Amino acid sequence: MWTSEHKPIVGVFGFSGCAGDQLRLIHMEDELVSLFTTAEIKFFHMAQSHQEVEHVDIALVEGSINTKKQLEELKEIREKSTFLVALGTCACFGGIQYLNEKDEAFEERFRHVYGSNIKKKEFIVGEAIPPQPLCNFVKVDAMVPGCPIEKDNLLPIYTKLIKGIRPQKYPAPVCVECKLEGNDCLLLHGIPCIGPVVSAGCGAICPSHNLPCVGCWGPYEAANYKSMIDKLEEIGVDKETALRKIKLFGGSKAEEELEKVIK
Amino acid sequence: MKTYKLMKEDFPQFLSLLQEKGNLYGPVKSKNHYSFEKIDDLSKLTFDYTRTLMGLKKFVTPPKYKVKHFDKSGSEDVIPEDETNIVIGAHPCDIHAMKILDKLFLGQIKDPYYKKRRENLVIVGHSCLPDENCLCTSTGTDMVSDGFDLFLTELQDFYLVWVGSSKGLFIIMSSEDLFNDKIEMCDIAEYTSWQENRQNSFKTTIPFHLMPDIVHLIYEEDELWDQFGEKCLSCGTCSLVCPTCNCFNVEDKILIHADEVVRERMLDSCTLPYYSVVAGDHDFRPDRTKRLKLYYTHKLKEYIGKWGQPACVGCGRCVTYCPVGINVKTVSNAFYEAIQCVREVKKI
Ligand code: SF4
Ligand code: SF4
Numbered sequence: 001m002w003t004s005e006h007k008p009i010v011g012v013f014g015f016s017g018c019a020g021d022q023l024r025l026i027h028m029e030d031e032l033v034s035l036f037t038t039a040e041i042k043f044f045h046m047a048q049s050h051q052e053v054e055h056v057d058i059a060l061v062e063g064s065i066n067t068k069k070q071l072e073e074l075k076e077i078r079e080k081s082t083f084l085v086a087l088g089t090c091a092c093f094g095g096i097q098y099l100n101e102k103d104e105a106f107e108e109r110f111r112h113v114y115g116s117n118i119k120k121k122e123f124i125v126g127e128a129i130p131p132q133p134l135c136n137f138v139k140v141d142a143m144v145p146g147c148p149i150e151k152d153n154l155l156p157i158y159t160k161l162i163k164g165i166r167p168q169k170y171p172a173p174v175c176v177e178c179k180l181e182g183n184d185c186l187l188l189h190g191i192p193c194i195g196p197v198v199s200a201g202c203g204a205i206c207p208s209h210n211l212p213c214v215g216c217w218g219p220y221e222a223a224n225y226k227s228m229i230d231k232l233e234e235i236g237v238d239k240e241t242a243l244r245k246i247k248l249f250g251g252s253k254a255e256e257e258l259e260k261v262i263k
Numbered sequence: 264m265k266t267y268k269l270m271k272e273d274f275p276q277f278l279s280l281l282q283e284k285g286n287l288y289g290p291v292k293s294k295n296h297y298s299f300e301k302i303d304d305l306s307k308l309t310f311d312y313t314r315t316l317m318g319l320k321k322f323v324t325p326p327k328y329k330v331k332h333f334d335k336s337g338s339e340d341v342i343p344e345d346e347t348n349i350v351i352g353a354h355p356c357d358i359h360a361m362k363i364l365d366k367l368f369l370g371q372i373k374d375p376y377y378k379k380r381r382e383n384l385v386i387v388g389h390s391c392l393p394d395e396n397c398l399c400t401s402t403g404t405d406m407v408s409d410g411f412d413l414f415l416t417e418l419q420d421f422y423l424v425w426v427g428s429s430k431g432l433f434i435i436m437s438s439e440d441l442f443n444d445k446i447e448m449c450d451i452a453e454y455t456s457w458q459e460n461r462q463n464s465f466k467t468t469i470p471f472h473l474m475p476d477i478v479h480l481i482y483e484e485d486e487l488w489d490q491f492g493e494k495c496l497s498c499g500t501c502s503l504v505c506p507t508c509n510c511f512n513v514e515d516k517i518l519i520h521a522d523e524v525v526r527e528r529m530l531d532s533c534t535l536p537y538y539s540v541v542a543g544d545h546d547f548r549p550d551r552t553k554r555l556k557l558y559y560t561h562k563l564k565e566y567i568g569k570w571g572q573p574a575c576v577g578c579g580r581c582v583t584y585c586p587v588g589i590n591v592k593t594v595s596n597a598f599y600e601a602i603q604c605v606r607e608v609k610k611i
């Protein structure tokens with residue numbers, strides 16, 4: 001890690017997503033002053049007009065990679081940073097834009113949206129490529145999923161990082177927070193919640209309001225997709241719908257795991 | 264043990280008495296289930312329930328709490344304030360579970376956070392009738408004779424009030440006109456008939472007395488465990504709702520504003536993926552089957568060696584709340600049946 005002799009240098013970078021995670025940082029009003037005084041924020045696309053970056057100790061990177069230009073920039077960020085944190089579900093897993101990536105019809109969809117005359121190269125943001133999470137291209141040191149991130153999840157990791165302490169990961173599914181919030185389980189009442197395969201962090205907001213989790217915090221590391229699908233089928237959800245639910249925010253991680261369990 | 268009669272028409276007065284003595288908690292219906300909640304409006308209380316989602320452990324090992332505060336001048340324990348929290352409506356299995364937690368947290372090493380919360384707690388038990396998920400006759404926890412301050416057995420027109428501690432007795436003595444210590448023969452007859460009727464209403468039994476040896480001997484029979492490992496969602500529910508499961512994780516949170524750190528404990532579960540990771544990143548239980556083996560051998564066998572009894576009180580919470588039907592009942596029955604099959608084939 002870095003020494004504490006100098007204030008850690010932090011960069012906040014954004015790729016394709018709704019920019020909600022950067023906005024969330026700016027919305028941490030109680031902590032905002034500390035955020036800018038405990039570290040030297042060298043690059044913050046949304047919050048600063050003057051941008052320069054040679055090296056950052058901590059890179060907070062939002063969004064998925066959707067163009068070749070973004071890919072080059074991501075690689076540059078990786079080279080120039082010591083510790084790279086993927087911020088939000090898009091950066092961690094690909095986000096909703098990853099959906100249908102595997103059906104190999106990217107070109108077709110591209111033309112459907114932008115017309116057949118346009119060449120992909122003509123975009124000023126670079127040539128479009130199928131959306132991918134950061135970890136499919138570079139080493140990601142920590143993931144803070146969320147749609148958008150919650151400050152209670154980011155801050156404990158961030159404050160460790162600026163002190164030069166490596167954060168520990170301890171993944172749990174939404175169900176853990178659901179129990180701690182004092183809910184019983186929607187699945188027991190025939191409501192198709194996919195909390196068991198989704199990363200905790202939101203505080204189980206949806207089940208706490210009697211709504212099934214749709215998975216916006218991305219896949220839980222120990223997700224048992226086979227058993228999840230069996231359970232959804234048992235309560236009357238057909239397999240196709242079950243898969244669609246899981247894939248909605250599941251990104252490339254869920255896709256890979258699903259390929260293993262579905263023959 | 265002193266025993267009194269409390270007439271049903273005096274019950275509201277008894278509840279008000281409890282409210283005067285401290286913060287009153289009791290079972291209320293909350294969405295689809297029951298939960299011990301703070302009672303401001305007495306009409307919310309309901310005693311016609313089988314089990315709460317969380318047992319009494321939420322009063323003594325809350326889901327998340329601060330234990331220490333560090334700053335540049337040193338560190339300080341965060342011990343809860345003195346207060347009286349009275350929980351009414353706990354069933355015998357809940358009280359047995361509390362006795363198990365007491366052994367663990369207040370044994371040779373006393374956990375100061377637990378100790379304070381426990382001292383603050385007054386338990387007023389309440390009689391219950393079982394549903395098909397209750398296993399307490401198998402676990403021997405269907406009756407309770409200590410571990411509570413007061414215990415109410417609800418009969419036709421009155422409650423039989425059993426006094427279990429001096430705290431309980433003080434409550435009675437502070438409003439003696441509500442209680443009558445003359446228990447007539449016909450009251451005893453009514454109580455006995457109620458108790459017999461209750462005993463006859465248990466529908467589910469499991470071979471619990473054999474389970475400690477069975478889970479131990481069957482430990483290496485992976486295919487028996489795998490049928491559960493393959494289904495388990497690693498969702499943590501079974502242990503979070505189990506009234507005797509008490510594992511917690513500890514996290515130091517550095518505050519961004521200042522050079523201060525808050526140390527927090529939060530309920531943990533041995534079914535979660537990184538539970539058994541040790542220094543150097545070695546994981547003793549990387550797969551679900553191994554984690555379930557830990558859960559069941561610890562609960563049904565290993566606990567006995569250390570604390571003199573298994574850590575299951577038959578409350579049926581795992582039976583009710585595991586979304587894929589992995590629980591003390593299904594695991595015990597599956598192992599027992601597998602053994603029975605061999606017995607039949609080999610005529611043993
Ligand atoms: S309601 Fe959803 S999140 Fe909550 S325990 Fe059930 S499956 Fe898990
Ligand atoms: S969809 Fe799931 S992960 Fe997203 S906020 Fe709701 S409960 Fe949380």
Ligand code: SF4
Nearest residue numbers: 505575576578579581
């Ligand atoms: S193992 Fe199940 S039945 Fe036994 S005490 Fe725990 S939750 Fe209750």
Ligand code: SF4
Nearest residue numbers: 495496498499501585
């Ligand atoms: S409740 Fe069931 S699915 Fe969840 S961890 Fe426990 S055994 Fe596994």
